[in-house]
Each structure stands twice: as structure tokens, then as C-alpha cells.
Amino acid sequence: MNILNQDSNKVLIQGLGRDGSFQAERCIEFGTNIVSGVHPTKSGETFNRNIPIFGSVFEAVKKTSPEIGLIFVPAPFAADAIIEQIDASIPIIVCVTEGIPVSDMVKVNEYLKGKKTKLIGPNCPGYLIPDKKLKVGIIPGTIVKSGNVGVVSRSGTLTYEAIVQLTKLGIGQSACVGIGGDPINGTSFVDVLDMFEEDNKTEAIVMIGEIGGTKEQEAAERIKSSISKPVVASIVGQTAPEGRRMGHAGAVITGKSALASEKINSLRDAGVLIADSPTEIGLKVQELLKIK
Amino acid sequence: MNILNQDSNKVLIQGLGRDGSFQAERCIEFGTNIVSGVHPTKSGETFNRNIPIFGSVFEAVKKTSPEIGLIFVPAPFAADAIIEQIDASIPIIVCVTEGIPVSDMVKVNEYLKGKKTKLIGPNCPGYLIPDKKLKVGIIPGTIVKSGNVGVVSRSGTLTYEAIVQLTKLGIGQSACVGIGGDPINGTSFVDVLDMFEEDNKTEAIVMIGEIGGTKEQEAAERIKSSISKPVVASIVGQTAPEGRRMGHAGAVITGKSALASEKINSLRDAGVLIADSPTEIGLKVQELLKIK
């Protein structure tokens, strides 16, 4: 399932509270085709004038056949919403909700195995394809520009930072994907790198990583083995103090590989152009594209 | 995974208590190639003169590469043994143990999804292929005869009854498979029917069902849709009193389909030759083969 190459992009929004409703409007403004909403107590109502709201995902799917599900449901109920959308066979699910219990996501992750659904997030800004006028999530539509650079990031707001830099320099984006900051999530750097590799519109890739975990190393390996397009990367957290919250056992598992320097070394070794400061991402891409 | 068409048939036995050891010897007598045993406290010892015993399945697999795992482990530990063999990627597992908690088997069943391992049982006599001198389980080797009739049954001892009838009439068996009497098990009638259909040696099939559940109806559907070989079936329990142990909710689920008459009707409707009494199985097969 390459989320970049879907022909049809009908979106269902689940969770129409304050944030969900506000963001739904922003998506529609951008041009996204939102076909239905789901809310347990607003069944039968409509939003944004004429978009129908259903009481359950199954009903919404039956009546409006969405290909993408966007979740704004509050954290205590979000894992259940993801499972509801998986059970309703929605091919792509974007979960914006932050603060979902880890144990819930462990189960969702296990449940997803062998299923065809692709989950992006949780705790992510979703994705946006300027050219298709498709915005699924909360990436501000005002800062993007259609073009040929694919952006992928673990961090929400930092993604916007990178997009702003690119757009200011006149460099457009083929797609921007925020995979989310939670340790257990549905889509990894590797998954998105593969999608960009496959996507004809994408000519270069920007990847923004963070300290912690080993996802950036996995990405470096994949870039080395099978990504032919040029990659610019930045890793934030080089000056961050050692997290007091990180328990001992956590440190045992990831050890030194969680450090920014280790990640940068792996990426550099894979031929990635490193932006030493996150403010230089745009310039590095410009440099890369000129050389090319 | 068609258990009938394996080229190599190296067997590991897990659980070498009184029953396991005795039955291991019977398997060896029949010609089965038992390559290793597993027992938590007998690691380093041997049985039947020179077959090595290991402390764990992983070790046994590493040293002796079995293709089939046979489990005699006591019920409280049997589900764990099945999972150990699944994790060690043994392609075929036969679990003889009876009395495994239902909740354990629900989990094993869930765990098996998407895995390549084929589980037969639990609470089953295993399978026997006379021609290959392969006996994996407890079907008495003395009553079988090589030939072209495939036998499949939910009941252990009743399988033997059918085999005896066939052998007495000079009708040999291509394979005898006991799928086990537990409500949640690894291999169904449908699975074995498909294997017999695919197996060149098998010319006719004997299927022995029981009251309860809807497995026989599923088998009837499969026979109707895709089994070309002739089938003789018998359903026992026609005169059994309604089980006092069966809770109300249980009856709600299966309803009338659990009755022998319903099963017989479905099978007859699928073109199956019904042996009204389990004593007539042999005669019905004889009749069938003569007509043919």
C-alpha cells in the first residue's frame, strides 16, 4: 500500500470534537474530499453543511466508501477507533491523537499483523500531497508548495519547520509525511522511504530524525541497500539533556545507538547529506538539487 | 502444507513420560524415523538406545532438523510446548495430549494465524501413512494395511474401529488421520479432505463425524464444491442423550446443526455415501469400490 499513489482519496474523519471539527475544515479548505464523519452521539447530523455523520465506522464505510480514515478521537478511546477502522477494512488510517497508552498500541500493532491496512501514527500530523490537494491530518496547508521533494519526519512541528524552509527557497514538495513521535507506531521511516523511492514525482528526500530508538539506523540501512534518490537528513536533540524520565531498563535496550552522533554516522555512511542544524535543511536540499 | 506428501519425515518427540516413551517405541517399531526427544530434565540422556534427548526444542531442531513434532506433554504444559514448536518453525506438529484448557487453545489458534506450521490435534491420535512406514501418534500400527482409502475422524478409538473394518475386508489405507475431539483444534475435516483430494494414492475417503458443532457441515460444503473423490461417512451420537454438561449458551450457538440428522442430511446432499451404523463403514467402502 503506497499512500502516495492512491487514485481515489475519499476521507472519513472519526472524532468531531473541537480539534477534529476545526481540522476537518482546514482539510476541506485545502481541497481534501471528506465524505463522512463518525461520532458516537452525532449520528444523523451533518458537518460543514452537508457531510453526513454516522454512529459507527461500519455504517460510514457502507454508505460513503472512504479509502482513508483520519482519527481525532481522545486518547482513551483512540486504540479502539483504530481497531474499528481496521475491522472496517479502511486501507489507510491516520491517527493524530497523542497520549495513547503504550499497552494499547502494543496490542494494535500485534492486531495489525497480516492485515492489509496501513496505519500512520499515532501522535502524528498525518500526510499531505500538495499536487493532489490532499491533506490528511494537521500539517498547515498554507506552508506547502507542490514540487518534487518528499519530506518525512518523526516530529510534527519540526516537519512544518522543514517545509517552511523548502517553500521559502522555492522548493516544492511531492509529499510531506509525519510518521509520529510515539515509540510504537504503524509506519516507519523505512516504509515512507520505500514509498518515495517508488513515487515518480519524488526526486529527493528530506528525513528528520530524533535521538532515541534505532529507527534512523534502520532507515540508513534501507537507504544504503535500496534507495536510489538523494536524501538530506537532520537529527535533532544533539544538545538535549539525558532524559530523567528514561528508566534504566530502557537505556539497556537501546544503549548508545539512541545518541544523535550514532544516528548521524550511520546516515552519513549510507551516503546521506547531513544538515548539521535543523535550520539548514532547506539550504542543504538547495545545494543538493543544484549539484544534481 | 500437505502432511501426506512430505518427502522427508524426521520426527521429534516432546514429552517422554510413561505414555510418551511407550508410544515412541511403537512408532519406531512401525518404522518411523524418530531423530530426537525433548524433556526438560533429561537433557543429555538418550532413549531407545541412541536417540538423543535435548532440554529444549530449539536445541533439538538445531542438532537434528526434524520436520514433524509429536507432543505427549501433560495438559498444563502442552499449549506452551505447541508454541515452542511453532517458534522453532517445525512444519508439522501433532499434539496427542488431552485436557488442554480451552482458553489455552484459543490463544494457540490465534497465535498460529499467519504462521506456516500445521497443527494436528490436540486430543488426537495423530496420523499414519502405511506405505511410508510413518506413524506419528498412537494409531495402532498392527491394524493398518497399505492401500488407497484415506480415513479421517474426530474420534480416536473410533478411527481404529473403521481401520479394522477396512483391513478385515482387505481394503488398505493411503493414510489415517485423527484430527482430534477438542472443539478448538489445528486441523479440520476440510483441511484433510483437501489433502486427500490432492494425494495421488488416495482413491476414496472415509470420514467419521460426531454430533456437536458444525464441522461436518463445513466438510459437506467442501465435498460439494471441490472434492472429486468418493466419500463414505458415518456420524455417531444419533442415540446420545442431550449432554447435561452443555450450557445453554453453547446450545444457542450451534442450535440444531449440532444434531446427527442435520449433519447426515448435509453430507448426503453433498453426494456422500452414508454408513447408517458405524459398524457398516467397511462394507459401504467395499460397495463403493465395487461400483466404481
Add this chain to the structure above:
Amino acid sequence: MQLHEYQAKNILSEYNVPIPFGQVALSDSECEKISSSINGKVVIKAQVHAGGRGKAGGIKIVDNPLDAKKVAQDMIGGTLKTFQSGGTKFPINKVYVEEASDILKEFYLAVTMDFDEKCPVIILSTEGGMNIEEVAEKTPDKIMKIHVNPLIGPSPYKVRNLLSSLNLEKKISQQISNIIQNLYRIFKSLDCTLIEINPLAITSQEKVIALDAKITIDDDSIFRHSDIEELFDETQMNRSELKALRNDLAYIKLDGGKVGCMVNGAGLAMATMDITMKAGAAPANFLDVGGSASEERIEEAYKIIASDNDVEVILVNLFGGILRCDVAAKGIINGFENYNKSIPMVVVLRGTNSEDAKLLLENSELDISFAEDLPTAASEITKKLKK
């Protein structure tokens, strides 16, 4: 293993499933005492392992503690036979004394295992208080089910969707939703095969409570629930059933027959019954010795069958697999010698070590006819019965 209502309700309460106030009484004076602590009407329920107590007189409603005492006097020490008890009279040793509830509506709610789907299932019906099998047969659309993934538990969305189809007040459906989650926790934690709440009542105060409760624990899981094992009430089984249970034997007493049957394997047991019935000889009982019985267990099995006064002939039909026929033969001989009751036997022995077994039996003092197969055995039995 089945629990009494009062035991099941203790468990419900522990897992935050609301129940009416109630306590168990072992005597009429205890019943009186508990009743006097209750305002209004009191329900007194015989604690027996059988459904259908109401119609059989096992549930009474009284107005005052004195009447409560009288009812308890009648019940305790007596027996109860219901349309669901299969002819058995269950002794009443305890009564459950409960405040009467003011009921607006009754539901049926159960958690059990769906063997076709191979997962737990939650069953809800608006037709509470009824015989649920009848409801399932006559109005199957009134039976609603939720299949449960064992990894996830009952998905809240499935529960919500099911309840929303009933158009209940939010307050009510929230309570039912919580009860469903809590029942599932019990089901999982205690390895149940069935939890049945019939009826689940909505009271006039808009509280949802479990008026009756049936919990059955998977016998094969008891080894990990020693606290539950202690709840076992052996008075609710007859002596033979209890003896069989203690020896891991599956024993069923049947009405009207004269043949005692010892077999191994449920399938062979059913086949044996089908064949002997066709030959005109009804079984008096059935004893399945199971897969791998020891000499001692077979001896107990013989004694249980022989002690059934209805038995005129014993049919032994064993097919050795894990079970060794010689071991079985020794057990039977020991049973005969120690019990010292001679009953004619027809014996079919095949499979593992059957020849050794025949030799042992031939050399014993038992009155035995051997048969090669079941049809021969069946006709042999009918001959012996006619004598």
C-alpha cells in the same frame, strides 16, 4: 465445574458487576436474620446446580422474616428436581436470601466460547428471563452476538454499536457496557466456559443488576484456580458421578437401560450406544475411561458400573491406543475381586496389547464372553439380557 448462584454472585461483586443485596443462609434462623436486615420483599432461592428453579418451586418471594424462615425450613434439607435437572433430585443445603428488585425490563447476557469461530462470544438478548434456547429458535434476530478477539478483549466499539441498536438511554447502556467488560474479565481470569446472567434487570431506579448468575469453569483449567476448586460442592453430584470425577472418568447415568458400558473415547462411546440401542439393548450408564487410564482408575470404573443396580450385563469395548488393554484387563479383574459382585460381561478388546489382555481375562473368574467386533457384542448382549 459449576458454581452456585451465591458463589457466582460473590465473584460478580468482586469484579464490580452490580447485584442486589443478598447473603447465603445455611439454616432457617440464618435466613430469618438476613431477611430482617432487608427492607421490603425478600427472595429466597434454593442453591442447587440446576436451572429452571423458579418453575420447580426453588424460588420464593416473601413479605417478612417469619415467612422467610418458614420457606427456608421447607427448602433446606429438602431436594429439588427441575425440568432442566435431567431427573436428578438435587439436595438443598443452602438458600440465598436477597432483597427483591423492582424490575422494569429483563435482558439475557452471557459470555461463552464459540467453538465455530474459535473465540469467546458475548450474547445479549432483550428477551431476558426466558428460556434462551427457545428464543434462539423462535426469534433468532433477538439474539445478538459479539465475537471477541482474545488479544483485544471485547472492543468498546462493538459493544457500543450493539447497544445503540437497542435505543436504550445512555445511562442504561453505559451500565450494560461496563457489565459486559467486567464479565469478560471474569471469563478470562477464571477460565470460564460460561457466564450467564439471566435475567440482567433494569430496575425502576434505572440501575442495571444481575438478578441470577451462572458460572461454569473449564474443568481442564481448575489446576490453576485452587481458590475456585475450593468452591466445589460435592453434594450436588451423586456418589457414582463424584467417584468418576475424582478418578478422571467421564460417567453418565441413563434412565431405563440395563447395560453397563465401559469404553474409551467419546466417539467410540457414542458408536457403542448407537449400535447397542439398534440391537434393542439400552445402556444403563456410560463410562468413558479416557485416553490413558491406569489400572487403579479402571478398577474404580468397574466398581462404579457394577454398583449401578440397573446393570444386568456389562459391555466392555476398549480399543488400545495410549490405553494398554492389558492394564485395563488387570484393572477390571481387580475391580471384580475387590468388589465381589459377579455380573455377566461381553468384552471387545482391540489395539495395543489386546492379546495379553484377553489371556488375563480368560484366566480370571469373571463371567465373560469375548466378541470380535461391536455388532457381535451387541447381539451377544441382547442374548444375555433375554435369558
Add this chain to the structure above:
Amino acid sequence: MQLHEYQAKNILSEYNVPIPFGQVALSDSECEKISSSINGKVVIKAQVHAGGRGKAGGIKIVDNPLDAKKVAQDMIGGTLKTFQSGGTKFPINKVYVEEASDILKEFYLAVTMDFDEKCPVIILSTEGGMNIEEVAEKTPDKIMKIHVNPLIGPSPYKVRNLLSSLNLEKKISQQISNIIQNLYRIFKSLDCTLIEINPLAITSQEKVIALDAKITIDDDSIFRHSDIEELFDETQMNRSELKALRNDLAYIKLDGGKVGCMVNGAGLAMATMDITMKAGAAPANFLDVGGSASEERIEEAYKIIASDNDVEVILVNLFGGILRCDVAAKGIINGFENYNKSIPMVVVLRGTNSEDAKLLLENSELDISFAEDLPTAASEITKKLKK
């Protein structure tokens, strides 16, 4: 959320994980009383939310109740700062009074979440009582792991195989095996992120017991554990951290800096820190307002930052997504007006409703410089600091 040792040990005990006899004392006389009920030596442990208590003087062994009283007198009411507490002095309000154990051998045992494998993991090491990070770095082969499938739990075979590699006596490995299963039950039932037993001790009586215990609960799961929430000890946090926590804000105090930082998103926070550090301006604190803060929460955020006496300049770097910049601006203005402390600010606002926000701030009485991007903001900050 972190628990105290005594709270963690209560939970262990409830789940049948053996611990030495012990009780919590709130006063020196209570400590004396508990000590006198113990034969032999007594261990007195300061109950604070920091590891490394032993080296810092937070754990004392005494011979008699009088000495116990003296130790408690010193500890209770005092503070403790350890090499693991990050500079913080934790107040000691309670001590745990425990019988001393006769130890033959110490293990390290933990259950936590492995984020790479996306499943729980059990970690066992023979190097108990040590700093486990050091063990992992220097002798990684002494760290053994079992990955746990959340459907199945810790497979007994995996535990058995792991323990058999240690060549322990059967009696010992059986106890450890049970402890592992019980710890996992706690981990799962309470939505823990970490359970750490260091050391897990084998006593001279061949009993395996948890000598210390650390339990951390997933903050995001607290909503389903109201009983655990009650165990929260707010004295173990400083006022600002506590205030941040109560308002769902992520606040970190840093040593030596002068810039108060308000950002949204952990990634942007880290980038901000990287950039300001490079510009020569170290942060005094970091406050991440998160994804969707309300006006009220932003107001609290401003107050927390402004109340830090190290702060000379405030950097606000917000990128509206779910968060709306206008809402944030109102919160900041309210904070300024209600707190009434003027600190120069450098503000970068982008994304959702950022233009409205700038207008609001411009019209306020705050001492604000706007910056278009982070590098500009960083140099603006250094300029303000130099003044």
C-alpha cells in the same frame, strides 16, 4: 508515574512476589516500633523518587530499635540527593523499615517495553545490585532478554530455557520462574512501563526475594487506574514540575541557562535547544505545551516559565497545527497580565492562525521582538542577553 519502594512492594506482595518483612514509617517512633517487631538487623530506607540511594546515605542498616529511631530521626524531614537524581534534592517524608536479609547471590530482573521489537521484554542479569547500564555496556552477554508476545505472555519454555543456562538449583529457578510470571501480571494489569527488581536476592535459606522494587506506570494509562493515581506523591516533584504535570505540560528545568523556552512538540523543542545552544544562549528550562493546549494551559505555561528566577529572556517558538497560535497568544497575554512580571520575549509564530496571534501580541503590553525564523530568533536572544 513513579511509585515509592514501599508502594511497589505492596503491589509485589499482592501478586505473590516474595519480599522481606517490612513496613513504612512516617515518624521516628513508628520506625522504632516496627524495628522492635523485627528480629536481627533492620534496614531503613528513605522513600524518595531517585535511584542510587545507598551511595547517597539513603539506606542504613542498624542493630536495634533505638538506632533505628535515630536513623529515622535524621532521615525524616530531611532531603536526599543522589547521583541519579539530576541535581534535585528529594524530601524524605517516609522511611521503609525492613528486616535485613542474608544474601547469597543477587540478580537483576526487570520487565519493560522494548520499543524496537514493539513488545514487552523481560531482562535478567546475574549482575544484580550493580548499575545495570554499566553491565550492559561492559558485559552485554550478562544481560539476558525474553521478548513477550502480548497475546501469550512470557512463554514458560522461554523462561525455562533462559534459566537453565544459569545452572541454578531447580528450587531456585522455580521461584524465579514464578516471580517472572507474577511480575509480568503486574506489568500488564497496571500498564507499567517499568518494573525493576534490583537486586533480586537468593537468601541463605534458598528463598528468592525482591530486595528493592521500582515500578513506573505509563502516565497515559493512569485514567484507568484511579487506585494507582492515589499513590502519587507530589512532594517528590518541585512546584513548577507539579504545576506543569497538572496542566498536561512537559516541563524540564535545566542548569546554568538563562532562556526560558516555550515550544510545541518534542522535536521542535529539541531543534530549538540545538539552535539556541549553538548561538551561545543556554536554556534555563523547557516547556512543551504539546499538541492542543487551551488558553488556560498556555497561561499556566507562561507562569511556570516566568516564575523561574534564572530566566532573563523568554523564547516562544510555536508552530500551529492542532494548536492555534491565536489561542496561544491569548494565553500568554493572560499569563503576563495575571502574573505581572515583565520579561523580554522573542517570539516565532507560524502555522495555524499565526497572523491573528501576532496582531494580538503586538497590541499587548508585552516586551516582544518577533522573529521570522529560529536562527533570527536565536541571534535576537543572544543580543538581549548581552544587554
